[in-house]
Amino acid sequence: MSTMTSTPPRRHVPLSERPKGSSYRRFKDRSATVVLTAAMVLAMIPLVLIVFEVTRRGIGVINLDFITQTEPPPRREGGGYAAGFFGTLYIMALAVLMSIPFGIATAVYIVEYGPNRMTAAIRFFTDVMTGIPSIFVGLFVYGLVVIGWGSMGFGTFAGAVAIAVMMLPIVTRSAEEMLRLVPNEIRNASYGLGARRWQTIVHTVLPAAAPGLTTGSMLAIARGIGETAPLLLTAFGSGLVVTAFQGEPQGAVPIQLYRGAAQPFEAGIDRAWGAALSLFVLVLAFTVVARWIGSKASTGSR
Amino acid sequence: MSTEAPEAPAPEEPRRGALRSGKGRMADPIFKWAVTACGAIVLVILALMVIRTTSEAWPVFAKEGFFGFLLGEDWSAGSSRSEISGTYGAWPFIYGTLVTSAIAILIALPLAIMVAFYITHLAPNRLAKPLSYMVELLAAVPSVIFGLWGLHWFLPNVLRPFFEFLEGALGWFFLFEGPVRSVGYLAAGIVLAIMILPIMTAIIREVIVVHPIDQRMAAYALGSTRWEVLRKVVLPASFSGIVAAAMLGLGRALGETIAVLMLIGGSQAWGASLFGTGSSMASHIAATFGEAAPEARTALMAIGVALFLVTMIVNILARVIVWRLGRMTGDAAV
Numbered sequence: 077m078s079t080m081t082s083t084p085p086r087r088h089v090p091l092s093e094r095p096k097g098s099s100y101r102r103f104k105d106r107s108a109t110v111v112l113t114a115a116m117v118l119a120m121i122p123l124v125l126i127v128f129e130v131t132r133r134g135i136g137v138i139n140l141d142f143i144t145q146t147e148p149p150p151r152r153e154g155g156g157y158a159a160g161f162f163g164t165l166y167i168m169a170l171a172v173l174m175s176i177p178f179g180i181a182t183a184v185y186i187v188e189y190g191p192n193r194m195t196a197a198i199r200f201f202t203d204v205m206t207g208i209p210s211i212f213v214g215l216f217v218y219g220l221v222v223i224g225w226g227s228m229g230f231g232t233f234a235g236a237v238a239i240a241v242m243m244l245p246i247v248t249r250s251a252e253e254m255l256r257l258v259p260n261e262i263r264n265a266s267y268g269l270g271a272r273r274w275q276t277i278v279h280t281v282l283p284a285a286a287p288g289l290t291t292g293s294m295l296a297i298a299r300g301i302g303e304t305a306p307l308l309l310t311a312f313g314s315g316l317v318v319t320a321f322q323g324e325p326q327g328a329v330p331i332q333l334y335r336g337a338a339q340p341f342e343a344g345i346d347r348a349w350g351a352a353l354s355l356f357v358l359v360l361a362f363t364v365v366a367r368w369i370g371s372k373a374s375t376g377s378r
Numbered sequence: 379m380s381t382e383a384p385e386a387p388a389p390e391e392p393r394r395g396a397l398r399s400g401k402g403r404m405a406d407p408i409f410k411w412a413v414t415a416c417g418a419i420v421l422v423i424l425a426l427m428v429i430r431t432t433s434e435a436w437p438v439f440a441k442e443g444f445f446g447f448l449l450g451e452d453w454s455a456g457s458s459r460s461e462i463s464g465t466y467g468a469w470p471f472i473y474g475t476l477v478t479s480a481i482a483i484l485i486a487l488p489l490a491i492m493v494a495f496y497i498t499h500l501a502p503n504r505l506a507k508p509l510s511y512m513v514e515l516l517a518a519v520p521s522v523i524f525g526l527w528g529l530h531w532f533l534p535n536v537l538r539p540f541f542e543f544l545e546g547a548l549g550w551f552f553l554f555e556g557p558v559r560s561v562g563y564l565a566a567g568i569v570l571a572i573m574i575l576p577i578m579t580a581i582i583r584e585v586i587v588v589h590p591i592d593q594r595m596a597a598y599a600l601g602s603t604r605w606e607v608l609r610k611v612v613l614p615a616s617f618s619g620i621v622a623a624a625m626l627g628l629g630r631a632l633g634e635t636i637a638v639l640m641l642i643g644g645s646q647a648w649g650a651s652l653f654g655t656g657s658s659m660a661s662h663i664a665a666t667f668g669e670a671a672p673e674a675r676t677a678l679m680a681i682g683v684a685l686f687l688v689t690m691i692v693n694i695l696a697r698v699i700v701w702r703l704g705r706m707t708g709d710a711a712v
Contacts, residue, residue: 086446105603112500115492116509122518122532130523159460189410200697201424207626207693208686209633211660215682216427218675219434234698241408241423248420260625262630274409282486295518302520305635308664326438329520337526352523363518367511 127356137346147315147332150344154175158352162317163232163327164301170236171243171300178292179247180282186253188277199252206243208266213241214309222310231322235311242303244294248254250292255286287369298359301376304330329355427686435680437462447680448472453646455666455674466677468684470648474563474656475685479631481567481652482574486622490578495608498578498586510583517576525640528569533560533641537568543694551595555651559643564623564652566642570634574627581626582702585619586612618699625696632689635660658683 142156182202186195217238221228228234258281266276282289307313312325313335320326329351336348439447441462445614450467457463498510541558548554597607643655644665657665663678670678 092604101475101603101606105605108605108608109500115489116496116501119493119575120509120512122510124526125532126519126523129527178419181413182420182441185413185417186640189413194414194417198420200421204690204693205424207629207633207696209635209689211633211663212427212431212682212686212689214432214665215679219430219679220426224430235619244420244423245384253613257508272406273609274406277409283436285645298518302522304520304522305660305664310669311429312668330636331518333526334522334640337529338520348526349530355520359520360515361519367675378668 090266098349105193122192125199130349130352133346134356135198136167136371137350138353142347142350146317146343147347150336150339150341153343153346154240157329157332157354159317159327159348160332161354162352163235163311163314164329166232166319167235167239167311167326167328168228168297168300170233171239171259172293172297172319174236175300176239176247177241179296180251180289180292182184182244182248183255184277184282185253186252188281196268197222202245202248205241206249209305211305211309213238214306215243218309220323221269230310230325231320232318232326233322234307234313235254235307235326235328238306238310239300239303239331242306244260245299246296246299250295251285251289254288254292255281259290287372291370294362296371298362301362302330304328304334307331308319309311379689384507409586426522431683431686435683438466438677438680439683442466443555448562448678448684451648453677455670455677457671458673459671460673462673462676463608464673464677466680468659468681470661471657471662472684473648474642474662475632475658475660475688477563477652477656478567478570478642478658479628481564482570483624483628485571485619486569486575486578486627490575490582490623491613491620493575493579494586495612497583497614499604499608509695511579513576513579516572517580521573521634524569524573525637528565528637529561529640532569539563541565545653550554552650553652556653558653559655561641561643562653562655563642566638566658567652569637569641570631573634573637574630577630578623578627581623582616582619585616585623589615618702622696622699625692625699629689629693632692633685635662635664639664 094306141154145154145156146158148155182198184339188201189195209340217234221237222233240316249315262280262284263276266280267273271279307328308331311328311331314325314327315332316327318324318326333351333355335350337345339345398454398633426499441467442450442637446693447466448561449469450465451469452465452467453470455464470600474637478594497506497513501509538560541564544554545556545558549556568602593615594612598609639661642658642661644657644661645655646662648656659681663681666677667678
């Protein structure tokens with residue numbers, strides 16, 4: 077400060093006659109731009125490569141047989157992941173039934189009945205739950221459902237519990253944000269008409285937030301479909317179509333994909349690429365449709 | 379349920395009717411109770427997780443001792459049904475987890491900062507939205523696809539030649555000592571870096587976006603170049619966000635299972651060379667769980683508990699930083 081005031085003011089020089097900015101500083105700025113652009117390109121390369129390679133090697137594998145037939149021994153060609161697709165569908169349906177209602181209800185509690193100590197704790201631990209390693213969720217469900225209370229053994233239900241535990245915090249956090257976006261005027265208008273709190277929530281707040289809730293739930297499903305590690309420890313994997321609710325190991329696409337990729341025969345690896353493409357397309361479809369619903373809703377309301 | 383809202387009150391006395399209607403009066407506390415119970419489920423699940431797994435793993439900790447388990451170098455699984463007969467030292471797996479995560483963070487953090495800078499400051503407006511969208515898309519790719527791609531395309535086509543070059547150039551250095559086996563710590567770490575890049579970028583980007591624009595404008599007005607603004611205004615302001623992003627990325631890297639399992643090689647040995655094969659904690663659980671005897675599953679549960687502890691500490695630290703940040707920016711907005 078003092079040094080600034082003590083320097084004597086210099087004679088005024090018109091801008092046009094001043095020397096251009098130091099070339100070193102401009103050089104640094106230029107090279108930083110180049111480096112940052114290069115970093116961006118470098119970061120995009122893997123995505124492009126993955127999409128390209130999965131599509132290239134997977135596209136030839138996927139046909140009707142791939143979805144309707146079970147897998148032959150890895151050495152032989154043909155056949156498909158019917159067991160995995162059926163298992164994934166079964167597990168995901170159960171997991172959705174378990175996680176989405178509870179997740180949305182939790183968000184309702186946090187937003188409509190908070191903030192208090194309990195909601196703060198729930199919010200914090202929901203955040204923490206998103207960071208729990210998926211393999212640990214698998215171990216937990218193994219300890220709780222498979223060998224724990226009731227010793228139900230490996231199966232569809234155990235896998236669904238694990239996936240539901242993975243999805244729950246994602247559903248809760250996104251639903252919470254969506255409920256917060258519902259303007260208070262809507263709630264007050266509902267109260268003003270004599271509605272009770274639960275009526276306000278069920279008939280006014282939830283419908284107003286419905287598109288956002290759908291977005292969050294679909295993103296959670298997209299996450300759940302690709303989970304592999306917890307299923308290895310709970311559903312355990314199966315090469316045959318299993319309709320049992322519990323007690324028999326159940327298959328799933330990610331498990332079959334993992335096992336196919338880890339064995340040495342070319343035919344099995346090809347099927348794994350096919351499974352990768354179908355998983356990728358599923359995840360992509362859920363993600364894109366979810367974003368589309370979300371963006372449509374947010375532009376529509378304004 | 380829905381019938382009683384408008385119809386219940388008699389037409390001539392709407393207000394009294396609405397207030398005094400006995401119908402639906404009980405519904406409010408019941409609804410609140412139900413929603414509260416759902417909220418409490420999260421807490422119950424977490425408590426159950428800790429109790430169930432710890433009690434399950436307790437015999438192993440009791441036999442080896444907590445630090446004996448963490449630092450023991452010998453893992454030879456027994457096959458007993460009822461007692462702990464093998465030796466369980468988890469250090470090789472802990473080492474694998476630490477090394478792969480460290481590689482991933484070292485590669486991904488600078489890249490994430492640069493990508494976030496690029497998206498927020500350099501990208502043309504038309505490109506910024508699709509770019510951050512694509513980064514998010516990368517986050518949605520299931521890890522088993524990363525594993526498949528890494529093992530059957532990235533490794534033979536890119537990493538293997540790169541490793542051979544590294545070994546040739548830096549083979550005298552103990553980290554890059556041969557032989558090159560393609561799968562190993564470095565391969566797993568590099569693919570992990572690709573996997574955690576999106577979430578780290580997203581967090582840093584958000585922190586930069588909420589940073590008030592006046593300071594940047596003031597710096598430009600003082601004649602700073604764009605690089606100087608980024609380096610001297612944006613970077614210090616987003617420092618805590620960068621720390622939080624690093625922690626969250628680290629949490630992801632520590633817990634990642636399938637991709638690491640497919641790329642780390644799955645041996646029980648450990649060594650200083652980054653080309654060496656090994657196992658991470660999560661990958662060892664997934665790899666050996668299927669064929670393990672009940673006793674060994676108990677020991678795998680113990681690895682899980684240790685992994686859970688480490689990731690929880692990292693995650694809670696990250697969340698606390700993010701929360702304090704949120705409160706800071708929230709106050710600034712008011």
